[in-house]
Amino acid sequence: MDDALSETEMSGMLQHLSDCPDCANRDTSIRRALLIFRNLPAVQPSANFAARLNARIRHLHNAEHIASLHRGPSLGSFAAAAAALVAVGFFAVSAFDWDEPSRSLALEPVLATAPMATPPLVTSTYVASASAGTPVWSAAMFAEQVPLHFLNADVR
Structure with a gap:
């Protein structure tokens, strides 16, 4: 159309146009539009x-x-x-002193008190007097192993 392609590119395009009907139709419509545009008379504004x-x-x-x-x-x-x-x-x-609260609407302060708590069933004195309880089995195991310690001491 505008001689922008080389001969090899032009032959490649023509080959593609012969193979692809969509591109061939598009090329035809563009060529017709350019032909119409080139044949329009020159526009001259009025005097x-x-x-x-x-x-x-x-x-x-x-x-x-x-x-x-x-x-x-x-x-x-x-x-x-x-x-x-x-x-x-x-x-x-x-x-109008609107920034100060009215004193006539102030109520007496109310103090809340908590009810008396019931005393616990177990006191700290009772807990301190109870035995911590050393298990008997650890003392029995220690007593069983004493002769072995003496025997090992003699061999060395």
Whole structure:
């Protein structure tokens, strides 16, 4: 189409187009569109096109300028209104003493007490007086092994 391919690449593409019907249809539609585009007459603007275009641009610029004048309050206006509301609120609170709780509604403090706990069934004195209980079997095993220790001591 635009002579961008070498002869070997062009022959490869033509071979592919003969084998692939989808690519062949696509190539045909592109070639037809380019043929139509190349045969269109040249477009020439009218004689007063530039003057009309400049007048339209000036009109749009003036319309934007007028619209910017009627946009509404700015961010500074909102900040000033917020500061005024805070100041009015501060003066209202300080004038009516709303920051201090009312003393007439204060109730007497209530002290909560826990009920007496029941004494434990086993006291620490009882536990201290009980025997820890040494098992008898360990003493019996030690007594059985004593003669072996004496025998080993004599042999050495």
